[in-house]
Amino acid sequence: MLLVVLAIVIGGGIVYALIPKGDGTTGPDANGNPSNGEPAPTPRAVVAVPGAGPDVDTGIQCAAGEVVAMSATGTVDQDTAVGDPLFGPDGYTGPPAGYKAVYAEYAPGALVGGLLPVDGTDTFGGFVDDGTQTGTFRAEYTCPAAGTIWLGVNDPVLFDNAGGFDVSIW
Ligand SMILES: [Ca+2]
Numbered sequence: 001m002l003l004v005v006l007a008i009v010i011g012g013g014i015v016y017a018l019i020p021k022g023d024g025t026t027g028p029d030a031n032g033n034p035s036n037g038e039p040a041p042t043p044r045a046v047v048a049v050p051g052a053g054p055d056v057d058t059g060i061q062c063a064a065g066e067v068v069a070m071s072a073t074g075t076v077d078q079d080t081a082v083g084d085p086l087f088g089p090d091g092y093t094g095p096p097a098g099y100k101a102v103y104a105e106y107a108p109g110a111l112v113g114g115l116l117p118v119d120g121t122d123t124f125g126g127f128v129d130d131g132t133q134t135g136t137f138r139a140e141y142t143c144p145a146a147g148t149i150w151l152g153v154n155d156p157v158l159f160d161n162a163g164g165f166d167v168s169i170w
Helices: 001-020
Strands: 047-048 056-062 067-077 111-116 137-142 147-153 162-169
Touching: 001 067, 001 137, 056 111, 056 162, 111 137, 147 162
Parallel strands: none
Antiparallel strands: 047 162, 056 147, 067 137, 067 162, 111 147
């Protein structure tokens, strides 16, 4: 019996040692707990945002002032009729090239969102590559009021798009 207990203790130690400790900027701490507003171990929702729209009501509610962390992967073809490059959640970030945006303050084709029912005055964007070389982008949204988060693509012409983004909301 003592050997079994020792094996469990040793095994537990090995498992603990194998848990990624992180770099202090992403993910939970070594105990799996969120820290400093970092993403919780399991997202509240994983939402598919189609490049060809329409905008998605995520069903995720937030309180006024709440900071909601999100991560996103995927690419969108902004116009399947031409051979443009695919854009990630950060959209087109190069010099002006004629790409149009619904919200001029964010990059064309970027993953954007906002809050229902105050859509249009509370948008957010600014997803940035998290540097893990996995095509993962992150953003934090401070909810300006109580509401439900929506997500969409910053493109006024959606029907000619393809692809989409997968978004985890923490
Ligand atoms: Ca388009």
